[in-house]
Amino acid sequence: MLDIDLASPVPVYDQIKAGLKGLVSKGQLRPGDEAPSIRGLAASLKVNPNTVARAYRELSIEGFLDTRRGGVSLIADSAVQVAKGGLGDAREAFADAARRARRSGLSWQELSEAVRTLMKEEQ
Amino acid sequence: MSTAIRLEGVRRSFGRREVLRGVTASAETGKVVGLLGRNGEGKSTLFKILLDLLEPDSGVVEVLGRRPDGSGELRKRIGYVPERPVFHDFLNAGEVLEWRARFFPDWDAPRADSLMGRLKLDPATKVKGASKGQLAKLAWVCAAAHDPDLFLLDEPTSGLDALVREEVLGELIGELHSGGKTILIANHRMEELAGVIDEVWVLAGGVVSAAVSVDSLRAGACKVTARLHDWSSRPSVPGAVPLPSERPLAAWAAFTREAAEALAGSGGLDVVERKPLPVDEAMKLLLRDGADV
Amino acid sequence: MSENALSLSGAEALPAARPLLGRALALFGRAPRSYAVLEARRNLLLYAGWPVVILGSLPLAAAVAMSAEYPLIQGVAAALLGWAVAGLPLTALLFGAVAGAGLRGASEEAEASLPLSPRTRAFGALASAAGALAASTALVAGLILMAAPDAGSLLRAMSEVGSNTWNRTHWEVMFSVLTTLYCTPLALSWLLLVSFGVSLVSAHAVLGGVAALFAGAAALLPVLAGLMLQMSTEGKAEFLFPAAACTSALLAGALAAVAGAAAPALRAGRWGAARALLLALLPLAGSLAAWPALYRSRDRALAATESVVSAWDRSRGGVSRHLVPAIRRSLGGRLVMERPEGDLVLLAGWTPTVADLVWGKRLSEVHQVFWDSKGMLWVEAWHPGTQGAMPSTEIYVGRGDGPLRRYLTLPYQMRFTADDGRACVDPEGWAYDSRTYVYLDPDKPPILKRQ
Secondary structure (H helix, E strand, O other): OOOOOOOOOOOHHHHHHHHHHHHHHHOOOOOOOEOOOHHHHHHHHOOOHHHHHHHHHHHHHHOOEEEOHHHOEEEOOOHHHHHHHHHHHHHHHHHHHHHHHHHHOOOHHHHHHHHHHHHHHHO | OOEEEEEEEEEEEEOOEEEEEEEEEEEEOOOEEEEEEOOOOOHHHHHHHHOOOOOOOEEEEEEOOEOOOOOOHHHHHEEEEOOOOOOOOOOEHHHHHHHHHHHOOOOOHHHHHHHHHHHOOOOOOEOOOOOHHHHHHHHHHHHHOOOOOEEEEEOOOOOOOHHHHHHHHHHHHHHHHHOOOEEEEEOOOHHHHOOOOOEEEEEEOOEEEEEEEHHHHHHHOEEEEEEEOOHHHOOOOOOEEEEOOOOOEEEEEEOOHHHHHHHHHOOOEEEEEEEEOOHHHHHHHHHHHOOOO | OOHHHHOOOHHHOOOOOOHHHHHHHHOOOHHHHHHHHHHHHHOHHHHHHHHHHHHHHHHHHHHHHHHOOOOHHHHHHHHHHHHHHHHHHHHHHHHHHHHHHHHOOHHHHHOOOOOOOHHHHHHHHHHHHHHHHHHHHHHHHHHHHHHOOOHHHHHHHHHOOOHHHHHOOHHHHHHHHHHHHHOOOOHHHHHHHHHHHHHHHHOOHHHHHHHHHHHHHHHHHHHHHHHHHHHOOOOOOOOHHHHHHHHHHHHHHHHHHHHHHHHHHOOOOOOHHHHHHHHHOHHHHHHHHHHHHHHHHHHHHHHHOOEEEEEEEOOOOOOEEEEEEEEEEEOOOEEEEEOOOOOEEEEEOOOOOHHHHHOOOOOOEEEEEEEOOOOOEEEEEEEOOOOOOOOEEEEEEEOOOOOOEEEEEEEOOOEEEEEOOEEEEEOOOOOOOOOOOEEOOOOOOOOOOOO
16 A cells, blocks of 8 residues: 655654554545554554654644544545645656756756656666 | 662672673653663563563662562553463463462453454463464563553563564554653564654663663664874774774764764864764664674 | 552462461462462373383393293292382483473473563472372382282381391392382482483483482482391391481472572572572482481491400410400401400401491401400401402401501311310311321411411
8 A cells, every 4th residue: 555665864753653654645535534543554654653653643734634533544524635735746846856957057958867767777 | 759760789690690680771651661681681580680580690670660569560551562472371461460460459351352352362272372463462462451660571572573563663663652661672673663662771791781761862872983194093982882894984882962973073184974864773773782882 | 450460360469477387388389289280291202101101111020030931939039029119210310300400491482471480380390200100109119019029028117227128028128128218208209309400400301410420329329228227236127217207307498498599590580590490409409417317327337236255265275255345346357356445456456447348248257356365456357359259268367456467368178176275277187086187386387287
């Protein structure tokens, strides 16, 4: 369900948050769905449940998750907005990077090459 | 108590051979600590001391708030999985657990049963001739069924096939979920645990040469490359180790952001580039070269 | 998990004010008992199979006896004697070694995570080995009682270990040895303990067994010797009680020491193993108590049978017999004379060593002692003969103020006597009237010539 790169410098809880937001943006998770259990997600990702718990806490604060009684978390109604907002940040970051690359002397050709290489990596 | 394990200046020799030369480290309750160390560097000795099976020659040892006194009482609250689990070969898995139940006042038989079920271990499996995976599963049940506060795991997944490894790791993570449990786990393949452990202790030269939090490693470890003007005075900084380099480029592995910045700031370097270093690489380098982190 | 996890259970929950009692009782708590049972299960094949071996040896021995044309029952008796004298001690060594070495090695790894103290494990293993040994011992004792023609006499023989023991049936001898020696807290438990201790410390069963064999033999030799000595004299085996009491007390202490300290000592670093070995060999100290007892019994045995000799005064014609209190015959056929100064002078015979007495060397007997008309003391001593040689008679002569010298060796058919105040030998038989005897002159070499 979620792809976590344990070797990446991005903190794991951030990756979890981004991953869940991504699923909601793509429509695979909808508001009202039950979020994966902390224990189950931790086990399947091979991460410390505390890390997952931290991610869920922050998502709850951001309004992405609704924590109900009994430890169950549901995707909140406002989740889609939060996700898109999150995605907006990602889009901004990419644009920033592209601008900086251009300023450093990269041509549009070289930039497209770079993106194509990334696409290839993912496939 | 807030500290599950406290070691101060622990020394232990066997005859002339000094195995532990002043180990100092501590683990807070609830933390998962990975113990990184080469074979024969004192890992098992350290475990045995924590288990109250060996007495240190000197130094302070406190486990779960108590000093080990030789009586073995501590082991009622510890779950231990040895590197090569051994059981009495005239028993089967179910009998092994039955016998253990007699010695642990907090043994939870239904819990043991459900663990066996989840791990798909048949109680009738005879110890003699059991596969490595079956023995590892049994070792896990033996360690977890009495709901210990501290887990001491010595290479619990080594030599196991991927499926069994997954199952054991899953159980381990499940234990963490209930909270309040501390885990000290020695594992050669730290990469599979990189998401679970909070801290890494590097055991080298008979001491814990480095105790770093994994989060800080993940966030700050990077590879620094630069052009070096003067090769005779190569900068060295605590928290960074030099990597094999080809002139005129010099490379280092820096384990913290501060170390990387110190390197970049030190004179004689040009065109400094920083690339994030994967956590498992960082841990391998920590073990190999130590770093004074 | 709160502190409740550490609350001691059952017999271990005693007030801290009585820690020693608490620790002693804790040895009998649930966990140690369970551990003893586990140890028994681990060695089940040996502990349960041994009685089968014992029983199986009997028909085997009977078959051997039959094939050598001896009666069946003698084969069985020989087998049971073998078990009593050699088999059970070896069993003690074996069980001790297996139990001790078994605590190290694979068992140690398998049980590393159990919350048992090394003391508990050692005690449990020792208890199960001792139980198995007791079972085998009881079996042998029971078999002897069953096979003996008169069980009642056996039980009586237990309390009367003395020289008359050798006159009893071999069943009674065997049973006396078995119960007097091995069922006291001596031989078997000792061997078990030393074997266990050395095996535990060295983690090597064979080393432990062999070391215990030598060490145990050194410790038990004096006790055994004392027993044999006692059996050469009349009276009950009283001497054993001081030795047994000392060694039992030391044994009880040593038992606690081994189980209590040798095992935990292995956990420590510096000098831990050396300390453990020392503690494992502590039971041998009990043998030190037995050595003085041995010498005491020897002296007792020797003294008890030093009876005053009546030496004939043959200086004049006629026969009169005086008790010469200064001259005594003792065990071993020694003839000693007590001088006015109070010391003893050996007149004839030899002083047996402990080894001689233990191994039952047949001793010479002094038959006749008399003074002749010249005031010379003559002694006739009969030797049983060694290595198949015929028994012989030796004649000693001397002044009686010092050792006698051997004057003549006679074949046993010849009789030696005195006539008319002179020592003489009758070469062909007693014929007083026909004067066929020859006179002996102490100052001249003996010439047997007809007068």
